[in-house]
Amino acid sequence: MSTIKEVSRLAGVSISTVSRVLNDTVPVADETKRRVLNAVQKLDYQPNAFARGLVTNRSGGVGVTVNDLSSPYFGTLLKGVEEVIEEAGMHLIVASGHAKAETERRAVEFLKQRRTDALIIHSEELPDADLLNWAKGDIPILVIGRYIAELAKSCVYLDNETGGRLATRHLLEKGHRRIAHITGPLSIHDSRERLVGYRRALEEAGLNYEEDFVVEADFMEAGGQIATKRLLERKLDFSAIFVANDQMAVGVLQTLREAGLRVPEDISLVGFDDVLLARYLYPALTTIRQPLFEMGQAAAKLALAALDGKEMGVRRKFEPELIVRKSVTSIR
Amino acid sequence: MSTIKEVSRLAGVSISTVSRVLNDTVPVADETKRRVLNAVQKLDYQPNAFARGLVTNRSGGVGVTVNDLSSPYFGTLLKGVEEVIEEAGMHLIVASGHAKAETERRAVEFLKQRRTDALIIHSEELPDADLLNWAKGDIPILVIGRYIAELAKSCVYLDNETGGRLATRHLLEKGHRRIAHITGPLSIHDSRERLVGYRRALEEAGLNYEEDFVVEADFMEAGGQIATKRLLERKLDFSAIFVANDQMAVGVLQTLREAGLRVPEDISLVGFDDVLLARYLYPALTTIRQPLFEMGQAAAKLALAALDGKEMGVRRKFEPELIVRKSVTSIR
């Protein structure tokens, strides 16, 4: 691997000049530039990223943490991030938090130590305090898929309340009156907001909110199964369930089927996220779409803006959209 | 951000000693060690990765390229890679090649310039020559999901021929005789092997291989649709299709349905990959499972081994497995 020194020697100039040509910082005589470029090509020279980072204090990397690398949520999000990061000539460093507070914390610390220029955090378990704490440091932090009031300018998130309302209202419009709700972990802001939306929609329809109809779960497929069993045990005679994410909806679907209930004939279902899967489930899942790709892009743009010290006019709050498929039926 | 110098001053020792304590290279007196560790903690010192890289010439990063970050294939693979990479205290740098030869090449060059310690390449479009060329360089290259004879020791791949045979044989066992096959791009070794497996199975059953029954496609959902249309136009009266990956199978399913054909009643279908999706399709897709997670792990282990100059006894050729679901019916 050749160094700048070798290039300078071959081109017959000083290393400073080589650096100047390569970074285009200061005008260099055309003839000199030509010679340098020639030498660079001949030696297949590539600047040493370490040396460069040492002096510029920039790694050119953006760190991303995510819960579970294999979750369908992740891919789309990451794709959005990558698109804009790559365009800016930077790269992506990923670490998984495995949906545990402790490992999520480790993942972030890890990336911080790696001197990533910015950090995009998708975390479900970490308490707000941790995020707040990191945000005080000197590396820009972006939070995705979560809203933290004190970090409002760095959060890219969905209007979850509207999402919850949309889902519930859709069921109401189809004639459902006894609507259950399986929430995500209520420690998470998003879950709470979706619940609020559910409640609001009920109230708007003049219906009472009843605690029995709500079960807290964990956003995972297995959690959906457990929650459904709990719900069934209560014998509430509900005709529909609003499930706080698609992944749980998969579990719900299974458990319902095992219990001899058909979807949507016996029970209607609305999910949340519109993960790739939702479209292919049987029956295809009616759900609330989160524009994950766009949100990924937004987070990346904000990260870039923060690096330049600019404030960019990037949208941070995204609106959910009802995607009607086959898992809801009209009753009466 | 504090430096080693500040730590050394606070601890009242030289920077060499601090380095030694931190890297545990050479014994240091307990008392000194204590003082250093104290100072480190007090200053929240974190070694500068650039400076360290500059001298050790190690970045601690492993580069991974994939076709499409949002593909379901990717997540599982990456999860496997991450698990072992993270355990080794290293990190993951990802770049997407967007399934185009030119961008794939760019992605790899990009990672190389970033001085990743090793490179795990999942590429579909790149010609063997490129891979071979990079492999000559000084950074270890691992190829995943593809077999290149000259790089045999660095390839983690599936026994695709057996996979193709398994799929076809399953259909034969269910009584199918007129079996079509939608292949991946035949420029790719894996696609060719699956085709060979298909052919072999037919031969073993004493059936003739007929070119009309085979259509080449591109591994994408849309490609599956186009291929299916072509197949239908030929009016071959086939009763089953072996599709070379699940993603195309989704497109096939749609097109078949649009043409008024039911799966599996009218046409049986076998996919390949056993991507997360397959399980949730309607009807649930019978497919050939690729142990992607395990393959990701293997690639990462090989990368680590290459870094240590060791040859590890890691399995490189993986066996596919038939996963029977609901997309195949018996006939006659």
Next chain:
DNA sequence: ATCACCTATGAAAACCTTTTCATAAAAAGT
């Protein structure tokens, strides 16, 4: 023709580690 001012370039410092080499002190051997 002389002077002031650009312009292009080079020399050297700075960035922060790891690691080699040297040395002082302590331990072991005679």
Next chain:
DNA sequence: ACTTTTTATGAAAAGGTTTTCATAGGTGAT
């Protein structure tokens, strides 16, 4: 008690860039 070996530590070099400061040569103005 004296020499030799071991152990713990420090000083300094090396690693490859970017960037500041200095300087030589050239350009334009008077």
